[in-house]
Amino acid sequence: MKRNKPKYKQIIDAAVIAIAENGYHQAQVSKIAKQAGVADGTIYLYFKNKEDIFISVFQEKMAVFVENLKEIIQQGKSSTEKLSQMIDNHFQVLANDHHLATVTQLELRQSNKELRVKINTILKEYLKLLDEILIEGMTNGEFDPTMDVRVARQMVFGTIDENITTWVMNEFRYDLVEIAPKVRKLLLKGLKG
Amino acid sequence: MKRNKPKYKQIIDAAVIAIAENGYHQAQVSKIAKQAGVADGTIYLYFKNKEDIFISVFQEKMAVFVENLKEIIQQGKSSTEKLSQMIDNHFQVLANDHHLATVTQLELRQSNKELRVKINTILKEYLKLLDEILIEGMTNGEFDPTMDVRVARQMVFGTIDENITTWVMNEFRYDLVEIAPKVRKLLLKGLKG
Amino acid sequence: MKRNKPKYKQIIDAAVIAIAENGYHQAQVSKIAKQAGVADGTIYLYFKNKEDIFISVFQEKMAVFVENLKEIIQQGKSSTEKLSQMIDNHFQVLANDHHLATVTQLELRQSNKELRVKINTILKEYLKLLDEILIEGMTNGEFDPTMDVRVARQMVFGTIDENITTWVMNEFRYDLVEIAPKVRKLLLKGLKG
Amino acid sequence: MKRNKPKYKQIIDAAVIAIAENGYHQAQVSKIAKQAGVADGTIYLYFKNKEDIFISVFQEKMAVFVENLKEIIQQGKSSTEKLSQMIDNHFQVLANDHHLATVTQLELRQSNKELRVKINTILKEYLKLLDEILIEGMTNGEFDPTMDVRVARQMVFGTIDENITTWVMNEFRYDLVEIAPKVRKLLLKGLKG
DNA sequence: GATGAATGAGGATTCATTCAT
């Protein structure tokens, strides 16, 4: 399994840095290779093509969010608490890794429609977990049982996403973590049953 | 003033179609020119360069949103009503123009950071009007007076944006206008004082 | 005759200025038209095409040299005196018109081979008069009667030309007129019988 | 060092042929690449851009003149002999390579001012060696000690250059090598002390 | 597995010239 060889992760991490520092369109394969300390050709021993690198970057990093969220769901008591922790975790992970935030919020979105569809597919696992929390809350009365789950999910995700993107576009000039409770409060009010 | 000459609007509209049908990176100047029924060189009598076309597209189309919103603010009675109408208008304009929706939600976001910053500057006028509504509502008690306006604004815009983008990515397979009241209800609950 | 209409000379002079200030390749027809205070299309009422402007510029300005030289030949006593005055005149005319010097010595030489052949044809009249002086001198014993006239002519013209071009490339930083007597002395020694 | 790789020289030689056969402005990169038997992109592994090819052509070819001249200076006995051999060498090298003669005398001069300045910088090394010969001759009494070296150098170079350019413009119709002794004789008489 | 030299397709932009007014 290529995924477990050291050079695989080495290239993934190099890609994040190369994209963050140079921008999506300026993150050429040769730059990623240089950053990873391998030859250009070596990249193609681990990835099918350039697009495959970017998808893998998103996949690997998204896996962290999904894992965290699964744990949150397992350990959380109320739906409200689960959602709160999900929001906090989302903000915290990106607040702690500016490179990653730049890549996911700004750079990777410059990819073409086709690639974005693939990225969305990866994202779906995360959104499915979010749906679980929402449905649970609607069932147990914590959230409004009459609301449309898709719309609610898009409110939660859209609000989080917009807040983080704005923070990145403002070049991290304010503390993102301070925003989290405000977002949480607004969203929970909107959702509550 | 070039902006008022017929060919200016002709090229703008051609650009929307060319981008929607071919994608951002495949919308070559020659394609836009062909779609507009003018020679390639004619484009450059009205626009400084390709980027200028894209900025102008966003500017011209955004102007419709801003104009509508200004009218909504003038005629609306309560802040709640103003916000409701703003949401409805936003959904309706894009529901009626799939090409424009594709361009603003998916294609134009593939532009590089520099261009996106310019686009954001244009967007700010719209968001400022949204802020006005929110602040008014916080003052008159319709909305929660303790909330952070920026976060609230980002919830409203992020929720609208995410819902529309998802609709576009699902290739307009469901009726966007039916979503509007659901979005409106959730958001107003989140904001209310 | 178009040649005598005021706009003809107006465009010629505008071309010299446009070329001198912008360089050969940056002297677009539109710039020349603007400098001349006429519309782009008007240029084509007086000149067949862009090349025709440049040829005419050279023709009109070279005519001054030829006229002067004819007078020098008529009034001069010895061949030595005629050659001396030709050299002085050549240096003086260009020393007094930096724009013209830039155009003839640097810019017009950037034209393609075809145009340069045409320019050379115009130059030939001037060189023929120079040949006359040389042959006269070879006949009357002032110049070496065994020398090859073509080679001698090319020495005279090449020396003058190289000195002036160097002066232009040094951005007129020294006094060209001071060079003339030194050139004259060297050339006459080379030629003398 | 790219300069020593076989493809470097291969491209340089291809450029000379492409320029000579098509003219400066018609020597597209793709033509040079085709002539060199490499892909267009390969050019850019060896040269920064198109201008860099042209500068390098001049540099590489001028290096031959400079090298020859250095040897001539070392082995020559009198200043007169050194100058004579310099003239002969200059004529001979170009007489033997019509392509090169076309390129240096006609085509490369169509470059813009900026490039010509760079070319002149390369030429300076050659002219400095010429100055050395002249100054030596002025010191040892072979040449006129009162003459202005710059003017003398410009006479020598201008005369050689004009004779060769005329030969190229006459499409090599006569034997250039026969001109050399005539040029030599005239110049030496002009310079002698 | 690893290298890196070589490939070659693809597009924004300029500007001389025309021609309807």
Added chain:
DNA sequence: TATGAATGAATCCTCATTCAT
């Protein structure tokens, strides 16, 4: 005569990918 809006051909360079070593 004079205008100037419109035309459209033409080219340098980048960079993802391959493959001989």
